[in-house]
Amino acid sequence: MWGFYIEQLIHSLPFFLKGLWMTIAVSGLSLLAGTVIGFIWGIVRASRSRFAKPLIGAWVDVIRGTPFLVQIFIIFFLFPEIGIQLEAFPAAVIALTNLAACFICEIVAAGILSVPLGQKEAATSTGLNWFQQLRYVIMPQSMRVVLPPLVGQYVLLIKDSSVVSAIGVSDVTRVGWLTVQRIPQGLLVFGLVAVLYFVICYPLIQLSNRLEKRMSVGYTRGKE
Amino acid sequence: MLETFNFRVILEYMPLFLSCFFATLWLSGAGLIGSFVMGIIACGMRIGRFKLLSRIAYVYIESIRSTPLLVQLFFFYFGLPSLGLRMSEASTGILALTLNSGAYMAEIIRAGVQSIPHGQVEAAVSSGLNYFQRMRCVILPQAIGVTLPPMLGQAIVLVKDSALLSLISLPELTRAGQIMTSERFMPAEGFLTSAVFYLVIYYFLKWLTHWSQRRLIYMQT
Amino acid sequence: MIEFKDVHKWFGELHVLKGINLKVESAEVLVVCGPSGSGKSTLIRCINRLERIQKGELIIDTMKVHDSKANMTKLRAEIGFVFQQFNLYPHMTALQNVTLAPMKVRKTPKKEAEDQGRYVLEKVGLADKLHQFPAQLSGGQQQRVAIARGLCMRPKIMLFDEPTSALDPEMINEVLEVMRNLAREGMTMIVVTHEMGFAREVSHRVAFMDFGELIEIAPPGEFFAHPKSERTKLFLSKILTH
Numbered sequence: 068m069w070g071f072y073i074e075q076l077i078h079s080l081p082f083f084l085k086g087l088w089m090t091i092a093v094s095g096l097s098l099l100a101g102t103v104i105g106f107i108w109g110i111v112r113a114s115r116s117r118f119a120k121p122l123i124g125a126w127v128d129v130i131r132g133t134p135f136l137v138q139i140f141i142i143f144f145l146f147p148e149i150g151i152q153l154e155a156f157p158a159a160v161i162a163l164t165n166l167a168a169c170f171i172c173e174i175v176a177a178g179i180l181s182v183p184l185g186q187k188e189a190a191t192s193t194g195l196n197w198f199q200q201l202r203y204v205i206m207p208q209s210m211r212v213v214l215p216p217l218v219g220q221y222v223l224l225i226k227d228s229s230v231v232s233a234i235g236v237s238d239v240t241r242v243g244w245l246t247v248q249r250i251p252q253g254l255l256v257f258g259l260v261a262v263l264y265f266v267i268c269y270p271l272i273q274l275s276n277r278l279e280k281r282m283s284v285g286y287t288r289g290k291e
Numbered sequence: 292m293l294e295t296f297n298f299r300v301i302l303e304y305m306p307l308f309l310s311c312f313f314a315t316l317w318l319s320g321a322g323l324i325g326s327f328v329m330g331i332i333a334c335g336m337r338i339g340r341f342k343l344l345s346r347i348a349y350v351y352i353e354s355i356r357s358t359p360l361l362v363q364l365f366f367f368y369f370g371l372p373s374l375g376l377r378m379s380e381a382s383t384g385i386l387a388l389t390l391n392s393g394a395y396m397a398e399i400i401r402a403g404v405q406s407i408p409h410g411q412v413e414a415a416v417s418s419g420l421n422y423f424q425r426m427r428c429v430i431l432p433q434a435i436g437v438t439l440p441p442m443l444g445q446a447i448v449l450v451k452d453s454a455l456l457s458l459i460s461l462p463e464l465t466r467a468g469q470i471m472t473s474e475r476f477m478p479a480e481g482f483l484t485s486a487v488f489y490l491v492i493y494y495f496l497k498w499l500t501h502w503s504q505r506r507l508i509y510m511q512t
Numbered sequence: 513m514i515e516f517k518d519v520h521k522w523f524g525e526l527h528v529l530k531g532i533n534l535k536v537e538s539a540e541v542l543v544v545c546g547p548s549g550s551g552k553s554t555l556i557r558c559i560n561r562l563e564r565i566q567k568g569e570l571i572i573d574t575m576k577v578h579d580s581k582a583n584m585t586k587l588r589a590e591i592g593f594v595f596q597q598f599n600l601y602p603h604m605t606a607l608q609n610v611t612l613a614p615m616k617v618r619k620t621p622k623k624e625a626e627d628q629g630r631y632v633l634e635k636v637g638l639a640d641k642l643h644q645f646p647a648q649l650s651g652g653q654q655q656r657v658a659i660a661r662g663l664c665m666r667p668k669i670m671l672f673d674e675p676t677s678a679l680d681p682e683m684i685n686e687v688l689e690v691m692r693n694l695a696r697e698g699m700t701m702i703v704v705t706h707e708m709g710f711a712r713e714v715s716h717r718v719a720f721m722d723f724g725e726l727i728e729i730a731p732p733g734e735f736f737a738h739p740k741s742e743r744t745k746l747f748l749s750k751i752l753t754h
Contacts, residue, residue: 132447132493133486134454137465141486144478222357229359233458240362253369261358261366268357414599414658417560418613418665419588428612432603 072252076259079246086242087263093238094228096160098221101167108168109175110201123172130169136230138162143234159231167224174220178213179205215279222271226264239263301480304471311467312488318384318463319450319492325389326449327442330396338401348397355394361455363387368459384456392449399445403438404430436507443500450492464488513538513700514559514669519568521554528554529565530724538668539698543711543732546721547747552704555721556671559702560584560591573668589617592662596674598654600646606633606657607642610664618665625664632660636690652683659690670694672703708752712736720744 108127111119130138139162146153153161182205190200232241243260247253301308336348355363364387371378378386407430415425457465464485471481514536521529528551536542544552557563558570561577561584570577575587601609610632611625620628633642636656646654655675662670672691676684688710695701695714705711711718712732719729720741728735728744736752739745 129486129490132497133489134451134465136454136457137468137482137486137489140465140468140472140478141482144472144482148479226359229361230455232361240359240365243362244365247365247369251369252373253366253371254373257362257366257370260362261354264359264362265354265357269353272353272357408597408599410595410597410599411601413562414593414595414601414661416562417588417591417593418661419585419617420613421585424616428616429601433601436603 069252069255072250072255075250076246076252076255079242079250082242082246083239083259083263086237086239089236090225090228090238090240090264091267093156093159093163093231093236094225097163097167097228098224100160100164101224102171102217104164104168105171106175108172110179112172112176113179127169127172130166131173135162135166135227136233138166139230139234155231155235158234159228159236163224163228163231166227167220170220170223171217174213174216175209178209178211181212182208211282215275215282218271218275218278222268222275225268225271229264297477297480300471300475300477301484304467304481304484307470308464308467308484308488311462311464314462315450315453315464315488316492318381318388318456318461319446319453321385322388322392322449322453323446325385326392326396326445329389329393330400333393333397334400334404337397338404352394352397355391360387360391360452361458363391364455364459380456380459380461384453384459384461388449388452388456391452392445395445395448396442399438399441400434402441403434406437407433439503439507440500443496443503447493447496450489450496454489513540513573514702515569515571516555517569517571519558519565519570521551521558521563521565521567528724529558532568532726534719534726534729536700536702538700540717541695541699541701541703541715542717542719543715544702544704544719544721545706545708545711545747545751546727549723550721551724552721553673556673556702556704559669559671560588560593562593585617589613589665590668592659592665592667592670594655594658594662594670594672594675596677598646598651598658598678600654600658600661602646605643605645606638606649606660609646609657610661613661614664628664628666629660632663633657635663635693636660637686650683651679652686655679655683655687656690659687659694663694669700669702672701672705674704674706676705676707706751708736720747722747 108123112123112127114120139159142162142165143153143155143158146158186204186208187200190204195203228238229240232238232244235241239260243256247256250256333348333351336344337352339345364384367383367387368380371383411429411433412425415429420428453463454465456463457469460466465482468478468481468485471484472478475481514534516532516534519529519532520527532555544555546552554563558565559572559577561582565578568578572587573590576582577584577587600606601612604612607626607629610629611620611622614620614625614628615622630639630642633639636659638653638656638660641649641653641657646657649657659670659675675691676687679687684707688707691701691703691710692714703710703715715732717729718732718735720727720735720739720743722743727741728739730740735744736748739748
């Protein structure tokens with residue numbers, strides 16, 4: 068009997084791969100846009116601006132304090148109420164981009180603030196303007212502190228993307244959910260889904276760990 | 292849109308929201324306790340002396356970390372019945388939360404215990420304290436101080452994760468929003484109210500984190 | 513009181529103690545000096561078995577430390593150890609730091625332990641800091657608490673592993689003063705240190721170690737004025753010209 072189910076599962080493989088592609092598409096777009104927006108917000112958060120900084124801070128706090136599922140429901144159901152017709156896929160990308168931007172914003176801000184103040188002072192003393200300081204002195208140094216958690220955050224966001232299945236986006240989780248209605252073998256079906264996520268996420272986690280080790284070389288103290 | 296925001300309906304549904312609020316609290320709480328216990332066991336296996344146990348714990352932790360909670364939840368919800376295990380939705384939900392969060396707890400505890408400078412152990416050993424005395428008086432109190440903030444962070448994550456339990460029809464805060472959407476076609480009122488309740492829990496946990504950090508400030512060596 | 517008989521120790525491939533033969537008498541103050549990596553820290557860490565020896569015998573007051581069956585709890589209760597990095601318990605006050613071992617190891621009742629604790633903390637000059645946490649104390653004060661912690665067990669031997677090396681210069685003296693008083697009272701002490709002034713004034717003998725070997729050992733007068741080995745002379749010339 069198990070053999071029968073496995074056979075059915077293998078027949079469904081193309082659907083799973085399509086779902087996997089959808090997961091990659093949603094995650095990829097959101098991570099890309101989220102990174103760009105996140106960096107901009109992060110730079111603002113690390114600055115001394117009086118309006119944008121607390122505003123972004125409040126927004127980020129709200130996003131971090133509420134479940135992603137609720138956020139995606141709000142976006143999906145809210146936009147039509149204010150007149151914008153939204154399909155599942157764009158709603159998902161918007162919600163995930165926002166989530167990504169908020170978490171990446173905090174990582175980037177922390178990274179920038181970790182660069183010793185003396186660096187900024189040295190750069191100012193040589194006459195570099197604000198933008199040049201950021202581009203040539205601050206950001207390159209903050210990357211050391213930003214990169215490992217950034218990759219870690221990407222993994223978290225790829226996992227969070229599974230939630231978009233709740234509004235009908237045909238990602239690999241939703242394919243699993245649909246398949247299990249036909250093939251009532253939850254262990255096999257979601258075992259397969261899990262393996263597919265694992266294949267993407269585990270290497271990224273290893274990358275993040277390796278980055279963390281590489282980035283701390285040369286900055287560890289001598290004897291301890 | 293604000294003119295059409297129906298506060299009266301929210302008040303009408305308040306009993307539902309309140310009961311779902313408490314459901315969220317107790318589901319998250321059960322998950323927190325379960326995952327704490329799970330975390331100690333897994334961490335003990337991971338940093339213990341037996342290679343086999345360490346490897347099992349490693350596989351457990353890495354599998355959890357590389358797969359989404361929703362998939363794990365569906366795995367148990369749809370999978371356990373086929374093994375003959377009929378569990379209530381609540382039990383399945385708490386099981387998934389416990390196993391998921393337990394892996395992260397294990398890593399938090401591990402980081403905490405390993406961050407205690409070896410000199411502390413040496414000082415305790417030099418005074419003649421035995422293993423249990425060392426653990427109880429020197430290592431564990433310091434480990435708790437170090438791990439408390441990340442554990443509170445994990446508590447925040449658990450509360451947000453509990454929202455996924457609405458997808459297996461468990462009555463909790465997100466489900467309350469879904470019910471309001473399906474019964475009254477008012478998703479904005481429904482989910483925004485849910486969001487507000489979640490934020491209440493979030494800000495409380497954040498305050499708790501700051502308060503505990505101020506209490507433990509003498510721990511800064 | 514303490515006897516090393518042909519003691520050897522390896523860290524993996526590295527031979528850190530090469531055939532140490534040493535006898536330390538009761539009430540003797542021995543200073544051990546030498547360059548980094550000479551094994552001097554390892555030497556005293558073997559005494560309370562923070563490190564284990566692989567060859568030879570190490571006997572303390574008739575107890576054989578090298579024997580696996582030795583009662584280390586009993587032995588460690590008789591030995592006080594002061595670390596370079598203090599290693600005070602940050603989550604406990606000075607008094608609690610000092611009374612933990614007496615209460616748990618010697619099973620001293622709390623009231624008695626606190627009285628003893630107050631006494632030793634007074635002795636090291638910190639009577640007013642009983643209820644302060646290590647983070648509220650200066651380095652010199654922390655190290656003095658660490659010494660009090662060792663003393664509260666009423667040990668027969670006090671071991672010091674570079675006690676002043678992690679201190680700012682202005683705090684070194686307050687710690688050395690405490691150690692001087694201890695020596696005057698007849699405590700058996702082995703001190704690994706670079707403080708040659710202390711060695712000259714207080715010690716009964718000075719030992720020089722290099723590359724795991726005990727090169728030379730002599731009373732301070734002889735040691736500083738007429739070092740016998742070339743390596744000792746080289747070390748002294750480097751360390752005494754600053």
